[in-house]
Amino acid sequence: MKTYLVGGAVRDKLLGRKVNDHDWVVVGATVQNMLDQGFEQVGSDFPVFLHPNTKEEYALARTERKSGKGYTGFEVLSDTSVTLEQDLLRRDLTINAMAMGEEQQLIDPYGGQQDLAAKRLKHVSPAFAEDPLRVLRVARFAARYFQYGFSVATETMLLMKNMVAEGELEHLVAERVWKETARALMEPNPEVFFAVLRECGALKVWFAELDPLWGIPNPAKWHPEIDTGVHTMMVLQQCAKSSDKLSIRYAALVHDFGKALTAPDKWPSHHGHEKLGLEAVLALSKRLKAPNECTELGLLMCEFHSHIHRAFALKPATLLNVMNRCDAWRKPQRFADLLTTCRADARGRTGFEDTPYQQADYVHRAYMAANQVDVQSILATGVKGKEIKLCLDQKRIESIAKVKNELKLD
Template sequence: MQTYLVGGAVRDKLLERPIKDKDWVVVGATPEQMLQQGYVAVGADFPVFLHPKSKEEYALARIERKVSAGYTGFSCDASSKVTLKEDLLRRDLTINAMAMDETGNVIDPFKGQEDLDKKLLRHVSEAFVEDPLRVLRVARFAARYHYLGFTIAPETLSLMQTIVTNGELKALSAERVWQETARAILEDHPEVYFESLRACGGLTEWFPELDVLWGIPNPPKWHPEVDTGVHIMMVLQQVTRLSKTLSVRYAALVHDLGKGLTPPEKWPSHRGHEKLGLDAIKTLSARLKVPNGCRDLALMVSEYHTHVHKAFELKASTILSMLNACDVWRKPERFADFLLACKADARGRTTFEDIPYTNADYIWQAYSRAAKVDIKAIVAKGYKGSAIKEQLNQERIRVINELKNSDNK
């Protein structure tokens, strides 16, 4: 019975990155032996155990064979005769197919260290195509290690294209797709995830509303980058500088889906794309089973982001209508997130990357002033029923106008 540290922990140790989780492989043991030593069985599909003290995962070395379609269509052999090399062979990338023994020696049968030096994400074997989830995983790794200069090996990208062409992505569950996507969105370079999926054709199956945006033009005056798909990727780059919150980043990703529905004869104008995108966001979010909080913020950003972009041109009554529609009085934190997504959108354009974007500050000031209007004072003046709300709105419009007039001065 021999135990090895494997996978991501070895990879990140060699890259001198923080190690979040440690996974271990046990060679030459049976489930009964593991239980006798106090390990707790947790694996449903194959033998995985929790260490009695550290609670880290220890899996028996195993061989997987494809028996049916999808990422769950595998049979598993976890007998005590399975070797470490056989276990590592089933892994996705060479940089994830290394092990380390208890003395610190690296076991690297598939040249993972060489690929670390070359900064390549390369598949271990042709069995890569048997698991469609690997398309998303490799794209996520490309996003994670982009800052180090890693790229996907051409031959691996070709296998990813084969998986897509064979329709294997359809076999994935929405939960797994969203799980990988959410993790990728929270990386420092989430745009690389979507660019990598697009490069292998993988956006069309699960993200068609996003995929169509490439090639759709915007007015060059406001969007020197012109292409809407390029703009979205730039917005994703910008939002990472502003927020680590999943809902904000998701909203930034999908805020312009309405432009994919603009009739071509109206290009490069996209009048009305704000509301046009609402159903597209709902459809995409339902397909991926996106959390309600992410979906709701995305809908808000889609519908009202141009309001913020035109903040200084808006009437006080229009600003108040937006504040009411966004339910800012009960959810100010969400509204602050909304403004962050708007700022990312404004900066996600060529030559606009570092603009101050005072529009968001102005709208927040309008909210702050309006929030201070004293409802109790209105009631004390004798207003009742619906008249209270009407008078409250009038007072809020008045203080927003005061801000507007002071800004104009």
């Protein structure tokens, strides 16, 4: 019975990255051996155990054989005859198919160290094609390691294209796709995830509302990058620099879906794209089973980003209406997140990356002033029913107008 450190911990140790999780493979052991040593078995598909003290995962060495569609269609063999090399062979990428023994010796039967040096994301064996989830995993790794210069190997990209063409990705379940997408959105370069999926054709399978944005023009005056797909990825880049909130990054991703639905004969204008995109945002969120907070901020960003961009030109009453419709009074943090995403949208344009975004500062000041209106003092005047809201709105409009006058925006 021998124990080896495997997978991501070995990879990141060799890259000099911080190692957060340690996964172990045990060779030459049975389930009973592990239980006798106090390990707690988790999962019924194959033998994985939690260490009695560290709670780190220990898995018995195993092999897999494809027996059906999707990522669950496998028969697993795990017994004392399975070698470490056989276990590593079933893994996705060569850089994830390395192990370290108890003496810290590196075991690298499939050239992972060489691919690390070459900054190459390369599949271990043709068995890669048996698990469609690996297409998303490779795209996520590309987003994580892009900062180090990594890219997907040509032969692996070809394999991924073939998997998409054969319809393998259609057998994935939404929960797994969302899990990979959410993790990818939180990587340092989330835009690379979508670039890889687009290159292999997977974007149109699970992100049908995002895929058409490439090739749709914007006015060059406001968008020197022209292309809406390129702009969306630039906004995502800006969000990755300014926020570690998943909902903000998701809102950036979906905010311009309506531009794929505007009339081509009106391009590069996209009048009304804000409301046009709402159904598309809902469709993607439903398909991915995205969390409510992501969907809600995505819808607000889609509908109101142009209002925030034009905040200086809005009448105080119009700006108050935006705040009311965003439920800013009960959900102030979500409204603040909307402003953060709008700032990223404004900066996600060629040549505008470092431009101050004073609209967000103004809207925040106006909101804070309006929020200071004392409801109790209104009630003390004796107004009742609908008159309460009318008076409250009027007081808030006056507060917003005062901020606007102070900033000399009229």
